[in-house]
Amino acid sequence: MIPEIGHFSLILALLVALILGSVPIIGAARGNAVWMGLARPAARAQFFLIATAFICLAYTFATKDYSVGYVASNSNSKLPLQFRIAAVWGGHEGSLLLWAMILSIWTVAVSVFSKHLPDDMRARILGVMGLISVGFLLFMLMVSNPFERLIPAAMDGRDLNPLLQDPGMIFHPPMLYMGYVGFSVAFAFAIAALLGGQLDSAWARWSRPWTTMAWVFLTLGIMGGSNWAYYELGWGGWWFWDAVENASFMPWLVGTALIHSLAVTEKRGSFKAWTVLLAIGAFSLSLLGTFLVRSGVLTSVHAFATDPRRGLFILVFLVVVIGGSLALFAWRAPTVGRGGKFSVISRESFLLANNVLLAVAAMSVLLGTLYPLFLDALGLGKISVGPPYFDTVFVPLMTPALFLMGIGPIARWKNATLPELALRLRWAFAVSVATALVLPLLLGHWTPMIGLGLFLAFWIFASSAHLVRQRLAGDRATLLARVKAVPRAWWGMVIAHIGIAVFTLGVTVVKGFESEIAVRMLPGDVAHLAGYDFKFEGVQDSVGANYTASRGQLRVSKNGVERTVLSPEKRLYTVQNMPMTEAGISPSLIHDLYASLGEPLEDGAWSVRIYHKPMVEWIWAGAVLMALGGLLALSDRRYRVRRKNLTEEKPLVPKPVVKKPVVKKTVVKQAIVKTAVVKKPAAKKTVTKKVSTKA
Amino acid sequence: MKRFLLPLIIFLVMVGFLAVGLHLDPREVPSPLVGKLAPAFDLPLLDQPEKTFSPKDMLGQVWLLNVWASWCGACREEHPLLVALSKAKLVPLYGMDYKDTRVEAQQWLNEGGNPYVANAMDIDGRVGIDYGVYGVPETYVIDKAGVIAYKQIGPITEQVLRNKIMPLVERLQAQ
């Protein structure tokens, strides 16, 4: 009964999505207020229906109903409840339902938080999101129905893949999907702007918070996945440049470029076409990722079970959505005017250089991911492209980007000079070079890569410190007052950049200074690594809810003082008869001590691998800081202040002053308010600038 | 105007490749040994351990080398076809038992029938590595000069036998 309700809800949701995806858009084109007004209730109805379907599927899992094929494939009666719920998105069909639900959440969120948008804009945005929803619902109902009954019903389920039976499964996919799907909002804004011919800095300002929010989720989602792989897979790695990992990383790179580009477009009205292209690109890469993971064209540990029909459906969907939006872009973008002027050396140009580098990085990752497919399709043989390639290519691409991160925030808008920048940053440069040369020697050894990594990390730290000190220099009484005077968005930027430096530092130190040993241990044996002594206390058998385990114990001490105990496990999940390792980890900010149990050997000994990973937790700490920075930027005053007198945001169509004085007033007023908040000395210049270009 | 079309064009090119990719198998590893001399080996026979078998013994003939194992599920699929093939006596079929035990291999052949003229035992899998074996069953078509003409990855199907292997064998035999 419940699965049928869920199925029916999806069918109804499809009908609502069809309405949402057509009527408001046509209404916007015709200026029909009633049709446009349909968007918000339709968004809410869609959310209600898809959420119902999701709850039905979760209920089916929770109540162990194995008459539903999807549940039988991904669950088991011995599976603990939290994993039964997480199993909802453990397979292809359910993860699509998660996608659709998260899309409906974002859609309804946009419908709620869009009172300041013009009606036609809102109608188009919600309409575009509705169209995407149509695609996913249709896909599910046609070839990937999670509610399909299994006749005859199974006695028990085949169990969720043991690798997924972990808290990471509860956190990582939803976070990731919130990110992927969140970029659909920026995408919808871009399409709506192209459709309406309203490409201006107001569009950029509206898109920004949504894009930042999606980016925060995606950052946390990727970080969660990396951390999970680290402690789960047992070999201490945290990134493999696997096709599916790349599928999440490419939208992140483009999304980061988009955030920076939106800043330029919002402030200077420049590079609107490029920003729109990035917005289309970020979501397109999300959709491409969906294709790559489910179509079977690439091999990955992450890949879902494949079926050529599914691959073809998604491919057609891609052509319609991405091809359609790029065609729209090619048609409408040329009509967009140029924005403000700025010189070759200015903050704008540094931001754009950042964009170019991030876009090239994303394209390079795409090239590496798809290259084996290209060659195979052309009959030129089969190759593999793996971490050695990506590591070699990615570092030179990211190095200039990281270097620019220190310069960009210090450069002035519109016009800056290199000598001035060099002068202001000379101290930061000296500190970072010195650290890069000296620190490795203190820690043990020096290589060019270590030197480079440390230089870049400390360069960002030092230049950020300089930036903060400069910004906080003022005539207010207390430090706290000065801190509060600086907008949160600015602090968000600083913290996010520092997050990147923390991440870079973690990667550099771990890769440069990690060590490992592989030993055979009898109970009582002691191994030594990085100054620590690891005493093996033998292995005990234990039983979990749906597995049996051999649990090893290693007492870790340094200079005779016991520090911690590591408990690596070797599990056998009984349903699928699948072995799995759980590493024993002692984390700290200074280093991780990591042990994994290998095989039992002949004489009662066990093979054990022990790793010393200095500063590895900084990798994920850096990602958390990035996300924190993003959240801080989102809590900025500009998004919280209700500007009641500015609800009438009219698009800036270039027309002579005489005809639309009202428009100009709003624009000027808004510019004044904005510049007043930011307290830039060049406020008057900005005002003049805006008026003159619109004349 | 033209440069704004560039993203669309690049996208459509990529879609073309993806569409072709839907029909390819990313996990299939083509063999670099095709066109080269079959790697030499000297392995004991399954039923007569004192005797050995080597590709040298087959020079001057066209023959098939089928890599199989009793633990291999997919081998069961092609086995009836191999038995039928051996009865037709069109081409000699030799087997290489990969990482298996004599007892289990013998049992398997007793159950399913023995299509092989002889079976070489590759117990530790070294020869398999020399032949680029990664997933049994795999079958090699070797010509009169001892050169590998074709490698079949996975079980032989009726279609493959009819359309690829037998025409090739006939062509090679005519040389």
Place this chain on the structure above:
Amino acid sequence: MKLNLPIRLMAGFFLLQSVISSAEEAQPLQADVVVEAQVQRLSEELRCLVCQNQTIADSHAELAQDLKQEIREMAAKGMSDQAIIDYLVARYGDFVRYRPPLKASTLLLWLGPFALMLAGAIGLVVMLRRREKMVADKPLTAVEARKVRELLDKDS
């Protein structure tokens, strides 16, 4: 063997020592550390052919273990990294390498990113220069200047 008591005691003592000391220091899984370092390095660059995208180093699959053993024997014989890789490529093709070889067919792969970066940098500089040469800001007309003054006076 007939040994008298003192000798038996001594033998027992040494035996006991060796048992105690073997219960102390964990021995490395593989005796030759140098060879093992080479094996590890290579295993991390080579693909497990029966896995879903894993290196030989990380895979528990039987073929991966066999290949690792093969590599170990070759490394113990003193073969160089390149010789070992060539050995495996001769049998399994370029697919087994995670670092794609530089050939005519992979030129685009290896040079593409750098070519893209160069193109992007040049494109950016050209576009920035072109933007700078754009007509400079038009000064305000008298009408516009008056409006600006009015607005600013009103809002301050």
